[in-house]
Amino acid sequence: MLKRLTCAMLLLLFACSGNPAQSKLSVKWEELTAADFATGIRQAKGTCLLPFGILEKHGPHLPLGTDLLNVRYASLHAAEQEYALVFPEYYFGQIFEAKHEPGTIAYSREIQLQLLQETADEMARNGCKRIVIVNGHGGNEHLLPYFAQSQLDKPHDYVVYVLDRERSRAGGPEKKSTGTDYHAGENETSNTMVSRPDLVHPERAASESGADQKRVNLPENLYTAIWWYARFPNHYSGDGSVATRELGEWNMKGYLDSIVEAIRAAKADEESLKLQNEFYEKSKHPLDTKQ
Numbered sequence: 001m002l003k004r005l006t007c008a009m010l011l012l013l014f015a016c017s018g019n020p021a022q023s024k025l026s027v028k029w030e031e032l033t034a035a036d037f038a039t040g041i042r043q044a045k046g047t048c049l050l051p052f053g054i055l056e057k058h059g060p061h062l063p064l065g066t067d068l069l070n071v072r073y074a075s076l077h078a079a080e081q082e083y084a085l086v087f088p089e090y091y092f093g094q095i096f097e098a099k100h101e102p103g104t105i106a107y108s109r110e111i112q113l114q115l116l117q118e119t120a121d122e123m124a125r126n127g128c129k130r131i132v133i134v135n136g137h138g139g140n141e142h143l144l145p146y147f148a149q150s151q152l153d154k155p156h157d158y159v160v161y162v163l164d165r166e167r168s169r170a171g172g173p174e175k176k177s178t179g180t181d182y183h184a185g186e187n188e189t190s191n192t193m194v195s196r197p198d199l200v201h202p203e204r205a206a207s208e209s210g211a212d213q214k215r216v217n218l219p220e221n222l223y224t225a226i227w228w229y230a231r232f233p234n235h236y237s238g239d240g241s242v243a244t245r246e247l248g249e250w251n252m253k254g255y256l257d258s259i260v261e262a263i264r265a266a267k268a269d270e271e272s273l274k275l276q277n278e279f280y281e282k283s284k285h286p287l288d289t290k291q
């Protein structure tokens with residue numbers, strides 16, 4: 001009797017909670033039905049992630065889409081922890097410095113900015129009022145803050161946040177390489193061993209040099225476009241041959257945590273949009289602004 005009763009209670013519980021597989025919304029924009037999308041936007045408090053990758057050479061041993069694969073891996077897992085909608089694959093960024101290597105897709109600067117603006121506008125029109133661009137590519141480090149800053153040019157009913165990429169996290173497993181580790185080196189190779197181990201070819205990693213070739217000697221605060229090519233002409237910086245999955249897991253955990261933190265901060269941020277609106281209004285008549 002007791003057994004039957006317990007079963008009945010369990011059945012009732014199951015019926016009330018529904019099928020968990022159906023009730024849990026996907027975080028992927030492209031996987032939702034139109035109606036579920038609207039529910040998702042409400043559940044996310046209008047918070048959407050735009051993980052930003054690129055297509056460029058990554059040493060002799062990693063796939064062209066490494067940045068895209070890694071930023072999406074971290075973003076999707078973060079959004080599952082703290083619900084946010086994740087925009088589909090986006091890789092239309094700044095990568096002129098890799099145009100000499102096979103497989104690079106380098107859109108013009110006009111297209112980069114216009115496409116990003118229209119993407120953000122379209123996301124916002126669909127309810128994404130808090131857009132967190134998760135940057136997965138070093139070459140975007142100037143583009144994205146500039147894009148965000150230029151949102152003050154004219155009124156928008158949404159806020160753009162930029163989360164810079166995280167190469168590695170202090171602590172964790174000891175690193176084996178000691179030189180500069182910017183691109184396809186120990187860190188990035190380790191990270192890709194977590195996101196897509198099937199695409200990593202560590203045995204090829206030593207077939208090219210990822211050493212800093214230091215071919216231009218300028219003061220650190222004097223910028224010039226050819227700096228990257230001057231230092232790392234193979235599009236390889238560091239040593240991917242010593243990568244380990246253990247280091248990748250440590251790095252990815254840190255990356256994921258920082259994205260979760262950003263989602264929570266954007267959801268809780270009630271001030272930015274309010275102040276933006278105040279700013280847009282005042283900027284229409286600057287002479288009335290109190291001195």
Ligand SMILES: [Zn+2]
Binds near residue numbers: 067136184
């Ligand atoms: Zn990369």
